[in-house]
Amino acid sequence: MTISKGPQVFPRAEYLRRLAAVKSEMERRDIDALVVSSPSNIAYLTGHTAYSWYVPQGLVISAQEDEPTFILRQCDAPAALHQTFLSPSNVIGYPEDLIANPNRDGYDVIIDFLLDKGFARRGVGLEPGFLTLKTGQAQEKFKTRLSNKTVADFSKAIDWIRLIKSDLEISVMREAAAIADAAIMRAAEVIRPGVREADAAAEIIGTLVRGANGKPGTALAHFLLCASPRTGTCHIRWTEDTFRDGSQVNLELAGVRHGYTSALMRTYIIGKPSDRLRRIHEAEAAGLEAALKTARVGATCSDVANAFYNTIEKMGFRKDSRCGYAIGIDWSEPTASLRDGDMTLLKPNMTFHLMLGNWVEEDFGYVISETFRVTETGGEALTRAPRKLFEL
Amino acid sequence: MTISKGPQVFPRAEYLRRLAAVKSEMERRDIDALVVSSPSNIAYLTGHTAYSWYVPQGLVISAQEDEPTFILRQCDAPAALHQTFLSPSNVIGYPEDLIANPNRDGYDVIIDFLLDKGFARRGVGLEPGFLTLKTGQAQEKFKTRLSNKTVADFSKAIDWIRLIKSDLEISVMREAAAIADAAIMRAAEVIRPGVREADAAAEIIGTLVRGANGKPGTALAHFLLCASPRTGTCHIRWTEDTFRDGSQVNLELAGVRHGYTSALMRTYIIGKPSDRLRRIHEAEAAGLEAALKTARVGATCSDVANAFYNTIEKMGFRKDSRCGYAIGIDWSEPTASLRDGDMTLLKPNMTFHLMLGNWVEEDFGYVISETFRVTETGGEALTRAPRKLFEL
Numbered sequence: 001m002t003i004s005k006g007p008q009v010f011p012r013a014e015y016l017r018r019l020a021a022v023k024s025e026m027e028r029r030d031i032d033a034l035v036v037s038s039p040s041n042i043a044y045l046t047g048h049t050a051y052s053w054y055v056p057q058g059l060v061i062s063a064q065e066d067e068p069t070f071i072l073r074q075c076d077a078p079a080a081l082h083q084t085f086l087s088p089s090n091v092i093g094y095p096e097d098l099i100a101n102p103n104r105d106g107y108d109v110i111i112d113f114l115l116d117k118g119f120a121r122r123g124v125g126l127e128p129g130f131l132t133l134k135t136g137q138a139q140e141k142f143k144t145r146l147s148n149k150t151v152a153d154f155s156k157a158i159d160w161i162r163l164i165k166s167d168l169e170i171s172v173m174r175e176a177a178a179i180a181d182a183a184i185m186r187a188a189e190v191i192r193p194g195v196r197e198a199d200a201a202a203e204i205i206g207t208l209v210r211g212a213n214g215k216p217g218t219a220l221a222h223f224l225l226c227a228s229p230r231t232g233t234c235h236i237r238w239t240e241d242t243f244r245d246g247s248q249v250n251l252e253l254a255g256v257r258h259g260y261t262s263a264l265m266r267t268y269i270i271g272k273p274s275d276r277l278r279r280i281h282e283a284e285a286a287g288l289e290a291a292l293k294t295a296r297v298g299a300t301c302s303d304v305a306n307a308f309y310n311t312i313e314k315m316g317f318r319k320d321s322r323c324g325y326a327i328g329i330d331w332s333e334p335t336a337s338l339r340d341g342d343m344t345l346l347k348p349n350m351t352f353h354l355m356l357g358n359w360v361e362e363d364f365g366y367v368i369s370e371t372f373r374v375t376e377t378g379g380e381a382l383t384r385a386p387r388k389l390f391e392l
Numbered sequence: 393m394t395i396s397k398g399p400q401v402f403p404r405a406e407y408l409r410r411l412a413a414v415k416s417e418m419e420r421r422d423i424d425a426l427v428v429s430s431p432s433n434i435a436y437l438t439g440h441t442a443y444s445w446y447v448p449q450g451l452v453i454s455a456q457e458d459e460p461t462f463i464l465r466q467c468d469a470p471a472a473l474h475q476t477f478l479s480p481s482n483v484i485g486y487p488e489d490l491i492a493n494p495n496r497d498g499y500d501v502i503i504d505f506l507l508d509k510g511f512a513r514r515g516v517g518l519e520p521g522f523l524t525l526k527t528g529q530a531q532e533k534f535k536t537r538l539s540n541k542t543v544a545d546f547s548k549a550i551d552w553i554r555l556i557k558s559d560l561e562i563s564v565m566r567e568a569a570a571i572a573d574a575a576i577m578r579a580a581e582v583i584r585p586g587v588r589e590a591d592a593a594a595e596i597i598g599t600l601v602r603g604a605n606g607k608p609g610t611a612l613a614h615f616l617l618c619a620s621p622r623t624g625t626c627h628i629r630w631t632e633d634t635f636r637d638g639s640q641v642n643l644e645l646a647g648v649r650h651g652y653t654s655a656l657m658r659t660y661i662i663g664k665p666s667d668r669l670r671r672i673h674e675a676e677a678a679g680l681e682a683a684l685k686t687a688r689v690g691a692t693c694s695d696v697a698n699a700f701y702n703t704i705e706k707m708g709f710r711k712d713s714r715c716g717y718a719i720g721i722d723w724s725e726p727t728a729s730l731r732d733g734d735m736t737l738l739k740p741n742m743t744f745h746l747m748l749g750n751w752v753e754e755d756f757g758y759v760i761s762e763t764f765r766v767t768e769t770g771g772e773a774l775t776r777a778p779r780k781l782f783e784l
Contacts, residue, residue, distance in 0.1 A: 001754060002755065003621065003622070004621060006622075050627045051627040052627055075749075076626065078755075079628050100714060100729035100731060128524055196608065198609070199601075199602055202597075202602045203598070205597060205601055205612070206597065209593050209594035209597055209630075210594045215632070216588065216591075216632055218631075219629050220597070232470045233442065233474060235443040236475070237443070237611050238610075240607070240610075322491055337492035342492070361393050362394050362470040363393040363394065363395045
């Protein structure tokens with residue numbers, strides 16, 4: 001029996017619009033066949049969010065065809081048929097005996113497909129990152145077997161197209177942002193003296209899954225809870241320790257809807273904040289406002305970062321790390337950065353995580369952030385949790 | 393102020409034993425400096441489980457030095473100091489301005505370190521997989537800048553060493569297995585008609601975080617809940633749908649302790665199972681017993697797979713995909729596979745996920761699995777949940 005199509009997050013026309021932008025970039029680079037291997041780019045172009053990238057897979061885009069063809073492991077093909085807008089004939093499952101097979105793998109099937117269809121006349125574009133993750137020599141295999149074609153690096157090209165979101169994408173990111181907000185508020189309820197970090201994490205993560213406004217989270221992104229004495233670290237998940245009076249908690253989390261991620265960070269303190277904590281919060285909150293105000297169409301990423309840096313420096317602090325990055329299907333899109341010197345011009349509906357985590361010393365840090373979109377008048381935060389230091 | 397060392401999961405001697413095995417393999421390959429980039433291999437050799445691999449990092453092992461040196465992003469260095477057994481001088485944070493910097497990145501710092509220290513006399517080993525993930529041309533950079541050395545592919549070499557666990561590792565995997573068991577039992581309580589998939593997922597995931605026997609989960613691995621009409625898919629997380637009478641739920645989850653993953657799969661049915669479902673369960677449960685019985689020291693991976701295939705074929709079923717894979721710090725270690733033709737000889741304390749998910753048609757599948765260790769007398773399951781079709 002065949003599997004039915006699931007509810008489609010975006011209309012077919014939205015995917016065709018995205019594909020048209022990719023094909024236009026292919027044309028510009030004299031590439032007539034592209035193998036997309038980044039899972040986020042595959043999600044962007046098809047709606048596929050099932051976990052299938054742990055083995056070779058590729059979305060093949062041909063300049064000659066309207067719809068791309070998704071080639072993936074046989075047992076993962078039903079999920080692609082269910083989740084994506086693709087016609088059944090454009091989802092190809094390769095045989096299970098190619099898994100963990102040293103002689104032939106899914107990439108051979110993709111290369112066979114390119115050759116059989118005659119899709120690659122001028123050049124073939126590849127994304128080496130995920131291509132190489134599980135089979136170190138995958139890129140070499142493409143180059144060898146397509147030896148009479150030009151094999152070009154198409155890394156980040158689709159990611160740059162993704163940087164500007166459609167209104168439809170923004171509305172999904174708002175749903176994700178509402179989930180992040182709910183989780184931040186839940187944290188303020190469950191972080192208490194005597195509670196284990198893990199038990200608080202379980203409650204907050206539960207909120208990220210249950211979601212908000214009747215719309216559940218559709219996946220979990222990273223969840224980072226760095227509590228005293230670890231507030232100077234940024235990427236520890238949680239520990240077995242128990243909160244006490246005076247414990248500080250730095251929380252970094254995200255809501256996810258259909259692959260789209262809206263991230264949010266807040267700091268909590270059980271009891272009264274130290275003078276140092278209060279002062280850094282005030283500086284960073286002021287810097288956040290300055291950055292959002294600056295983030296209007298026509299400004300650069302560098303302008304936004306420097307608005308933040310200048311504000312906090314006047315208030316006695318500095319931050320060494322960048323102030324954020326593009327966000328969307330990936331938590332951190334590998335394109336524009338909110339850093340000094342990034343001259344990317346802001347355009348309407350670019351979305352960023354304004355990430356103001358500041359790990360000042362090995363044993364002291366503070367975090368605050370918003371996920372925002374660029375508008376004509378400045379950055380509009382999609383996340384709406386109070387911009388405060390949560391005193392519990 | 394400096395950050396304190398956190399509780400150490402393994403004694404220093406255990407890490408030095410692991411490093412000695414790696415150095416012996418380096419010697420065999422005429423490699424005197426190795427850059428480890430796989431996050432799982434870094435965890436194995438140091439205890440580092442913080443999320444820091446999203447940007448360049450590397451653990452540099454020199455034949456000349458007892459302790460390796462961990463080079464990572466400055467803001468991630470405190471977590472490495474806290475979590476690992478490494479001396480403070482062996483954790484090097486590279487400057488924040490190398491993040492999203494097109495001219496110079498963390499890999500340049502690693503290469504400078506190799507050159508300055510004179511570690512690379514004969515050859516340098518690399519793991520191209522994660523090396524290339526975020527910066528497609530990272531491998532080329534190493535080859536260019538170390539042009540007068542031999543640069544060798546060390547992929548999977550440490551993974552093969554990891555295949556055989558120490559008793560200390562097995563005891564951590566038992567803790568993870570107990571968490572997986574608890575989550576599977578929690579699922580039997582919360583999967584009910586009228587409950588949204590997402591709400592059940594939140595409860596089950598909560599158990600994975602809270603843990604079992606006073607030992608919380610320390611991270612979340614993939615969580616896959618494929619319910620009617622999606623039981624023919626294997627890797628969808630959960631949806632917004634609501635369970636009904638007659639809904640079938642295939643659950644795949646894992647407990648995680650300090651990076652170590654024990655995976656477990658069970659099938660649930662609300663109401664009475666169909667004849668087809670009952671029959672496949674009986675065949676697969678019998679196949680599972682046969683496979684575990686076969687999985688003793690001296691047998692091959694192929695023997696285990698064929699014990700399963702033969703049993704279910706006699707009972708009228710077949711499974712196209714492999715029967716499992718090595719498991720440990722990764723959910724799926726990229727080494728031995730329980731598949732026909734994999735002649736890896738089983739040795740004591742090798743650990744596998746005996747993964748008997750069987751996606752028979754696009755709209756029908758069934759799952760059962762155990763995480764087990766190899767003993768002289770057969771596979772000993774670390775996971776202990778009842779091997780039944782859960783009728784709810």
